[in-house]
Amino acid sequence: MSRHDASNLAQRLGRQAEAVCRHYLSNGHREGRYWFVGDVRNTPGRSMFVRLVGSQSGKGAAGKWTDAATGEHGDLLDIIRESRGLSDFRDVAHEAIAFLGLPHPEPEQTSTRSKLLAAPSETSEKARRLFAVSRPVAGTVVETYLRNRSITALHGTESLRFHPHCYYRPDQHSPTETWPAMIASVTDVCGHLTGAHRTWIDPSGRGKAPVDTPRRAMGDLLGHAVRFGRPGEVMAAGEGIETVLSLRCILPDMAMAAALSAAHLAAILFPVTLRRLYIVHDPDPAGDGARDVLIERANAAGIEAIVLSPAFGDFNEDLCRFGIADLRARARVQLAPQDIARFMPVAA
Template identity: 80%
Template sequence: MARHDASELAHRLGQQAEAVCRYYLSNGHREGRYWLVGDVQNTPGRSMFVRLVGSANGKGAAGKWADAATGEHGDLLDVIRESRGFSNFKDVANEAMTFLGLPHPEPEQISPRPKSVDTPSGSSEAARRLFAMSQPIAGTVVEAYLRNRSITPLHGTGSLRFHPRCYYRPDEHAPTETWPAMIASVTDLDGHLTGAHRTWLDPSGRGKASVGTPRRAMGDLLGHAVRFGLPGDVMAGGEGIETVLSLRCILPDMAMAAALSAAHLAAMLFPLTLRRLYIVRDADPAGNGARDTLIERANAAGIEPVVLSPALGDLNEDLCTLGVDAVRAAVRVQLAPQDITRFMAVAG
């Protein structure tokens, strides 16, 4: 072909989807018609699905991928960009053509994607701008949403904000929509904002927005988290924001962190002061994998790991279905004895 545009390159990569995945997503593996891996940065895990067999183009095309944990999606050009750390489409195209064995064209023959990637919308800087444009959650749809999830103590939730008209695009070819959204800051251990997580909400606050992927993250996530409270010698880490906030209903003074996916929970960085880590497990295979990895990493770092398991799918499901008293009783028997009096809220 004389010109190498994005759609043609993505199509050709899709024709060799499994080979692309084995090369750029080597920490994953094939299961049936999909390649499973932790995320587009090649983190071990199972939350990202790459379609290996599919139609020639469109949503079901081979090479299309989605991350069930973050809501991100794309094609194999995005995989090459993220795995190699490129910020310029020319570099992505050249890498793709090298993989495909195609001759590299002159620079003017490369047709870029419609949306420039020189200043990517998913960058840490874009995340900082989004969080700065948002407002406190008191009296907003975010507060209503959390209360409808049975999360009523909202002290110390400065890492959460509200955006009344947050942009949402189903895919790169669809028109942009706007929905109210809960914006969460993702920070490193020093408190620097590295990313943001968006949960688009129904304007009534009774649930998430009626969109295909109501949760998406942006920026630098690996090792970082949405944080509540300042970590000391004891903290808790879990996957979802709602799951972690459910535990805070019972342990309001314990520092906690939501890593946003099982793969990112497994890779969560430990504060130097940490001596005991409560692992807030989701009851699914990905949650089991994160639990096992964190136990191994914590033990190697001289940190005591303690697993907190839900009765149902996760702690927020427990809270909504069984009630706060049942969750309090279940958490109490799983805590280290010294942490019961130190952190547990008195039932009132």
Template identity: 70%
Template sequence: MARLDASDLATRLGREAEAVCRHYLDAGRRQGNYWQVGDARNTPGRSMFVRLKETVKGPAGKWTDAATGEHGDLLDVIRESCGLIDFADVIGEARSFLSLPRPEPAPAPKERPGKPAPSGSAEAARRLFAMSKPISGTPVETYFRTRGITALHGTGNLRFHPRCYYRPDDHGPLETWPAMIAAVTDLNGRITGAHRTWLAPDGTDKAPVETQRKAMGDLLGHAVRFGVPGDVMAAGEGIESVLSVSQAIPDMAMAAALSAAHLAAVLFPETLRRLYVIRDNDPAGDGARDSLIERANAVGIEAIVLSPVLEDFNEDLRRLGLDTLRANLRGQLAPQDVARFMALAA
């Protein structure tokens, strides 16, 4: 997607005003054609009204705080609710949001289906994601920080569930653990699956269970996506590895396919012209790399491999540091992409 100016972004956000409010103002609720909340900082209350549909009174996305007289658009909501200072960060967050999955609002209790979604289905994945909450201030944020991942803008397709079911096998007892819930989406942003990473209660490590990660739903060809893909993007296996690369190249769109087999099958956006393949130093990673490169080249997409120094890029980030990781990646990018994606990351 081409870069958008502030006016264009505000208009685009207005077209999805309810989704913006559900994401950034989740302390509020819908009342008719308005979203009602305490203020633009997502304080519980009823004094601020966000117009959800265009009317004769004005466009969707415009809001007024009756208590203070403040008013604005959805870019102001993003700034205030996220605590952002630099307008460039607001623009970046808005552009990232426009690529996020949009789960359907949960039906009212009387409309809710009488039976649960089939276990492991795409519908069950969508419901799990909808029941989870943003990761800010949760054990998921702690978990990432222990792994050196501190820049978490554009990660709205990652959420936190405080008591996610875990069963070690078909006959084992049902347990609950905190978990990171990642939305797996298709190229249109529709949730097709979910990936669960069970965590220790304080978030300092994964949970002490036998299988710490499990996926559900329709995964083939799809991925956990970060950023808006255009003519250049990067794709890898694990969420932690992909986000480690994103620490050094924060403006490049990325996708985590969750396994070597799924990386080899990930689908390409129509606009893609150059693909960076984030590899792990293992035989399965090499096989996925070769298959993905072959598929990309067959449809005219240039494929470039990004290789870590150690086992994977998260290990590089934790043991070698961000500066060394950035220098290693700088040497592997096409020169035009260094200027485009890394000029402001040094």
């Protein structure tokens, strides 16, 4: 099969993008204009995004996909190849041609996500209980931990709490340990708690606890975030809590949200009032993928998207390396002019 024939076949599949995803990526689900799944091999999860609506060809074509966790990308022919474990392209083409001859079900009117929202999950309830029994961070090891990360502006951080003895279990075969932890509430755009994020901290506050996975989340996370400030027409969204809090040090009145991962950043839901979104970019393959998907989603919703990029790995690293004055100067040139006066106070 020639390159032209392969392109035509990919375009034909693109016209049936949702049906292709339902057949070959059955462990995923639709959310808006995208199909979410773990990866191209149909692993359960949410880091891979397949465009269901778009042009016939080019970067924005229906059927194009990106895995925010790995940076992999491709088209529906790649999905067929990987999900079926095929190596010869002739077999991929035969499979695709056979699929196109199948009857395809109509797209579901009610998304899988809507069904899941009908009843709170057990882990969401556990997250609510954990957050309820935790206490404010002022004067605790959480405050020490954040200050050791050069984060000194802790206004509007009601979404963060401290638990002195939070359970940690390395795996199902290991005994349970307890460590101090920063507990963050994950909420939807209306402020309803849907999950919680735990960062286990060394008792000294000098860093994270010496465990294999010092960060874990629980509950309903997709589309939601750890939120700081009240969302309005302008907000910023990034991956990590410390990254977002670093920007809050220089933009104290801008609403911000930490989505906790690149995959969840790409899927974050927009407040109805939002008109301009600052995308806090982590410059790695996963961050690049999340940035691209989020720009596209924002533009489709009529929201202006502006990318804020750090000099190093993230804005907290910039803050720790250069200090707040340099961070302010680097961020200032990336902001819309009207937002400098509105959100960036004059340095003392």
